[in-house]
Amino acid sequence: MDREPSRSALKRERVRDHLLELVESRAPGDPIPSERTLCEQLGVSRPTLRSAVDELVTTGLLIREHGRGMFVARAKITQELVPDASAHRLPRASGNWASRVLEFTVVQAGARVGRKLHISPAAEITYIARLRLVDGEPMAIEYLHVPAALVPGLSPADMESGDFYDVLRDRHRVRVHEAVQSIEPTVTNEEEARLIGVPVLSPALLFERLTRDDTGRPVEYVHSVYRGDRYRIVSRLSLGDAPAPAAPFTGARHHPGIPPGDLAGRGDVGALMVGDVQPAE
Amino acid sequence: MDREPSRSALKRERVRDHLLELVESRAPGDPIPSERTLCEQLGVSRPTLRSAVDELVTTGLLIREHGRGMFVARAKITQELVPDASAHRLPRASGNWASRVLEFTVVQAGARVGRKLHISPAAEITYIARLRLVDGEPMAIEYLHVPAALVPGLSPADMESGDFYDVLRDRHRVRVHEAVQSIEPTVTNEEEARLIGVPVLSPALLFERLTRDDTGRPVEYVHSVYRGDRYRIVSRLSLGDAPAPAAPFTGARHHPGIPPGDLAGRGDVGALMVGDVQPAE
DNA sequence: AAGTGGTCTAGACCACCTG
DNA sequence: AGGTGGTCTAGACCACTTC
Numbered sequence: 001m002d003r004e005p006s007r008s009a010l011k012r013e014r015v016r017d018h019l020l021e022l023v024e025s026r027a028p029g030d031p032i033p034s035e036r037t038l039c040e041q042l043g044v045s046r047p048t049l050r051s052a053v054d055e056l057v058t059t060g061l062l063i064r065e066h067g068r069g070m071f072v073a074r075a076k077i078t079q080e081l082v083p084d085a086s087a088h089r090l091p092r093a094s095g096n097w098a099s100r101v102l103e104f105t106v107v108q109a110g111a112r113v114g115r116k117l118h119i120s121p122a123a124e125i126t127y128i129a130r131l132r133l134v135d136g137e138p139m140a141i142e143y144l145h146v147p148a149a150l151v152p153g154l155s156p157a158d159m160e161s162g163d164f165y166d167v168l169r170d171r172h173r174v175r176v177h178e179a180v181q182s183i184e185p186t187v188t189n190e191e192e193a194r195l196i197g198v199p200v201l202s203p204a205l206l207f208e209r210l211t212r213d214d215t216g217r218p219v220e221y222v223h224s225v226y227r228g229d230r231y232r233i234v235s236r237l238s239l240g241d242a243p244a245p246a247a248p249f250t251g252a253r254h255h256p257g258i259p260p261g262d263l264a265g266r267g268d269v270g271a272l273m274v275g276d277v278q279p280a281e
Numbered sequence: 282m283d284r285e286p287s288r289s290a291l292k293r294e295r296v297r298d299h300l301l302e303l304v305e306s307r308a309p310g311d312p313i314p315s316e317r318t319l320c321e322q323l324g325v326s327r328p329t330l331r332s333a334v335d336e337l338v339t340t341g342l343l344i345r346e347h348g349r350g351m352f353v354a355r356a357k358i359t360q361e362l363v364p365d366a367s368a369h370r371l372p373r374a375s376g377n378w379a380s381r382v383l384e385f386t387v388v389q390a391g392a393r394v395g396r397k398l399h400i401s402p403a404a405e406i407t408y409i410a411r412l413r414l415v416d417g418e419p420m421a422i423e424y425l426h427v428p429a430a431l432v433p434g435l436s437p438a439d440m441e442s443g444d445f446y447d448v449l450r451d452r453h454r455v456r457v458h459e460a461v462q463s464i465e466p467t468v469t470n471e472e473e474a475r476l477i478g479v480p481v482l483s484p485a486l487l488f489e490r491l492t493r494d495d496t497g498r499p500v501e502y503v504h505s506v507y508r509g510d511r512y513r514i515v516s517r518l519s520l521g522d523a524p525a526p527a528a529p530f531t532g533a534r535h536h537p538g539i540p541p542g543d544l545a546g547r548g549d550v551g552a553l554m555v556g557d558v559q560p561a562e
Numbered sequence: 563a564a565g566t567g568g569t570c571t572a573g574a575c576c577a578c579c580t581g
Numbered sequence: 582a583g584g585t586g587g588t589c590t591a592g593a594c595c596a597c598t599t600c
Contacts, residue, residue: 010587010588011588012588012589034565035566035567036566036567044589044590045589045590045591045592046590046592047328047589047590047591048589048590050567050568051588051589055481055482058468058482059467059468059470064566064568065566065567065598066566066567066568066597066598067565067566067567067596067598067599068565068566068597068598068599069565070567165520177519177520178518178519179517179520180515180517180518181516181517181518182514182515182516183464183513183514183516184484184512184513185466185467185484185485185486185509186466186484186509187340187482187484189336190294201339201468201482203465203466203467203484204466211520228465228466231465232463232465233463233464233465234461234462234463234464235461235462235464236459236461236462237459237460237461238458239446239457239459239460239492291569292569292570293570315584315586316585317585325571326573327572328570328571328589329569329571331586332569332570345585345587346579346585346586347577347579348578348579348580348584348585348586349578349579349584349586350579350584350585351586
């Protein structure tokens with residue numbers, strides 16, 4: 001892969017390559033030498049060594065534990081990919097989900113959210129921040145914005161048990177109908193990292209979703225951050241040469257922005273599924 | 282959002298917040314003071330300041346230009362999200378795609394790829410690395426692995442023009458039928474950053490795809506990295522209360538790992554579309 | 563107490579860009 | 582030439598963990 005092997009003038013790269021060898025020669029969970037030991041062995045200062053370690057921690061290959069040491073990470077994410085995600089195993093169970101409400105307030109929508117929800121910036125919305133947990137472990141943070149007029153009497157407890165859309169339908173006579181959702185890669189900031197328990201600047205998925213009811217009225221604007229080391233999206237695409245007849249957004253099928261040979265946007269999507277990443281061991 | 286305002290004992294956080302104010306009080310493209318100036322103003326050392334700047338650069342809010350200075354980035358990605366991705370504008374054009382082949386060799390499959398493609402690790406595969414460009418600008422790197430026996434006479438030129446699946450069908454009588462694709466967040470490593478022209482450790486999307494022909498035989502294993510500052514996935518979900526009848530993977534509809542209230546995996550996907558991110562200006 | 567990672571400093575040298 | 586970002590050093594102090 002590498003060209004110009006002599007290009008590694010940067011000490012940081014040299015140190016990183018040495019660390020990679022250390023990681024590969026050890027089993028997951030094994031400790032590696034301490035920072036100061038490695039500094040001496042490699043003849044670099046501690047900040048330089050730490051900078052190289054930072055990269056491997058962000059990539060998910062190394063784990064730091066304060067006062068204990070550094071260890072080879074259990075799950076390799078970007079490096080080896082997740083093994084054996086064969087089709088028949090896709091719809092697998094993956095733990096029990098729960099929610100913990102972090103914030104629950106009624107505030108003015110403001111410019112950005114007002115525009116999203118097609119309401120006045122001065123209109124009141126119910127703002128809810130909640131932590132999503134799987135088997136007690138934080139998986140994501142979700143920030144919901146719902147026009148307050150739609151959900152009178154909504155309580156934090158409503159957001160911790162059961163399905164929010166069921167609450168909308170049964171208690172508030174709002175029937176969700178469709179949603180447009182975007183997904184982008186991002187990295188965690190300090191707050192997100194603290195809440196979902198990963199290092200700062202870890203890879204994560206940023207979801208943004210606008211949900212409408214059966215009259216086309218926006219009822220929910222959600223913005224959520226999912227940790228990247230435990231979460232991924234799996235989709236199955238049908239590629240028959242005879243194109244399936246029109247479905248919503250079939251225009252995407254010949255989307256000019258879709259590169260030839262790349263399935264994204266080319267085939268019809270049978271299902272979009274989001275689930276746990278099985279550990280790589 | 283922040284609790285415990287006095288918790289900011291870390292100089293890095295204080296500096297970052299100051300930088301955020303600088304960014305917000307300026308227009309995209311505007312310069313901000315130099316590193317040394319900011320050090321003096323804030324009373325911190327340069328490594329400390331640079332560490333804070335690193336975070337905003339990775340987040341996509343600041344841009345560094347060697348020898349020139351630091352500037353407010355044009356597109357805010359994770360911070361403000363992308364405005365106005367309203368439904369009717371989704372299937373929009375987004376430039377002309379092209380490919381540049383970086384590597385084209387026949388090698389042994391090896392353990393991992395052999396397992397993916399269900400062939401012997403000693404079997405030969407055609408390995409192709411290519412850069413995908415939009416309007417001449419690098420957008421992604423794609424690593425393809427195809428059993429060499431399937432594509433005799435395939436040339437690099439075949440991979441730079443037209444649709445690979447068309448080549449497979451017309452020249453090699455291989456008809457792709459379905460694919461399973463996974464998407465994960467990641468960050469760029471040195472090589473990826475250099476090739477697609479973004480800083481190291483920038484957010485990116487990692488695609489992995491296994492494509493099968495109409496006999497169920499694996500014909501293509503692809504692993505690609507898309508830059509996160511120009512690429513995102515948009516999907517439209519139908520949420521009718523009367524569930525649509527069985528589609529492939531409808532099992533995902535009641536996937537136990539899907540959090541209540543979260544659309545991911547709950548609704549049926551009308552289309553999965555991947556396209557350019559429109560600039561945020 | 564001793565070792566670990568977490569943070570920060572003051573200063574140095576280099577490469578790049580603009581006058 | 583002078584300013585900019587890019588890299589690196591040697592050392593310090595703190596917080597945490599283990600013995």
